[in-house]
Ligand SMILES: Nc1ncnc2c1ncn2[C@@H]1O[C@H](COP(=O)(O)OP(=O)(O)O)[C@@H](O)[C@H]1O
């Protein structure tokens with residue numbers, strides 16, 4: 001425990017890497033190439049090409065129904081679960097094709113974790129919620145589990161709130177705490193990427209702020225992709241922003257992708273400008 | 282179209298209040314009509330059954346006609362054994378079936394399961410009894426507790442399947458997604474997340490099934506058959522509470538009639554205790570898990 005905490009603090013204590021340097025490093029964690037996503041015959045996302053930078057927060061914004069969730073859920077193959085869904089094009093994780101036939105979906109979901117719109121803690125104790133993932137991967141030693149649970153709860157800045165009531169139900173926590181519990185649960189399997197689908201839309205402003213601060217802490221260790229329809233949130237938290245729009249045939253396309261600051265100050269596309277300034281629709 | 286007046290006039294208000302009063306009276310009456318017979322039945326059973334009840338009634342074996350005293354110990358044990366066999370057979374099959382039906386609601390087999398459970402629950406229990414008679418009693422050439430247990434399993438099955446299925450459906454899909462997103466396979470998700478979340482409903486289903494099975498007399502006639510002696514061998518005929526009520530009630534002796542009422546009282550109380558304890562358990566679990574809010 002002590003050991004890993006020490007590592008974490010040193011990581012956090014490093015000087016913030018400056019934006020330009022990181023882009024130059026070009027550490028691409030995930031990418032999509034000419035990605036189209038279908039629900040049976042309906043094309044929900046059309047021809048998206050985008051790169052997700054390592055240890056950065058990428059926001060996906062756009063009006064509702066334009067395929068943000070669909071795109072996000074393709075990054076950990078959760079969309080495989082929808083009968084009739086299929087893709088065209090390529091998704092890469094660390095340069096490996098995600099939809100290759102020899103890729104194990106379980107492995108994908110372990111490496112690419114997900115946090116949902118509504119907090120969805122299991123009807124189990126706080127401890128068992130966080131230990132759920134590690135137990136799936138055969139961590140059974142009590143000491144290992146204890147270690148992982150504490151580490152994950154600390155990483156989700158929930159440890160201080162719950163350390164004295166780990167045996168209480170996760171569903172008895174407040175909404176914001178529940179969402180942080182879900183983040184801890186996702187972190188407990190030590191993923192590399194964290195996908196968040198409107199993680200604050202069910203939370204009050206204070207809880208929202210806590211999650212946003214948490215995301216800043218997490219990005220030194222994880223690559224984060226967040227879907228949000230809250231423009232201010234995208235502007236506040238993200239390093240890169242992908243702007244999506246629905247085409248007349250209802251397929252969602254990505255109309256612009258850039259450093260967040262650019263998207264919000266100097267968008268290239270008129271529709272982006274209209275959207276981020278609230279003149280959309 | 283004429284514009285709708287938003288402000289209500291005094292007449293309108295009066296009329297609304299009158300309608301409300303009439304409806305309230307009607308619903309109150311309907312409730313009374315439904316509840317009065319229930320209270321009446323229970324009151325009557327308590328009144329007629331209580332005089333024959335004493336400690337011996339629970340611990341002694343039946344006595345021959347004309348000999349006073351005796352009890353229904355054999356039927357208590359017999360009901361426990363037959364219902365126990367029934368639940369051991371029915372519960373796992375029913376819960377698995379319910380999971381299948383809930384997650385494949387629109388597949389041909391899922392629809393077949395729903396149709397099948399509807400049909401089975403509509404089959405009169407005496408027909409189930411004949412079925413078990415042909416299936417088990419005839420080949421074995423003797424009546425048995427086992428045959429009784431199997432019929433009860435058939436009777437419980439559709440009740441447990443339908444209740445459990447409804448409860449599984451009520452578990453938010455987001456829980457399932459949360460588990461699958463961690464890389465859990467579907468079966469582990471069902472076992473470790475959905476079943477615990479639906480456990481209250483599953484317990485209710487089991488309880489309803491047990492309550493129903495515990496009261497079945499007709500199919501016992503040609504399966505468990507009845508037995509005036511204490512029996513714990515599942516391959517031998519066995520007495521059960523409802524069957525004992527039947528035997529005592531149709532006999533021409535007044536003291537046997539009294540025993541029939543007393544047995545009925547025991548059966549009602551047992552089912553009630555089961556019902557209440559299941560509810561207490563469910564409420565306690567709900568509070569512990571923070572499900573009720
Ligand atoms: N499970 C599904 N089956 C069929 N169509 C779906 C499904 N989920 C989403 N869609 C459709 O895909 C499109 C994009 O949806 P979604 O990704 O949820 O958009 P967003 O998250 O941007 O609001 C919508 O037209 C929606 O109706």
Ligand SMILES: [Mg+2]
Nearest residue numbers: 068069070197
């Ligand atoms: Mg969405």
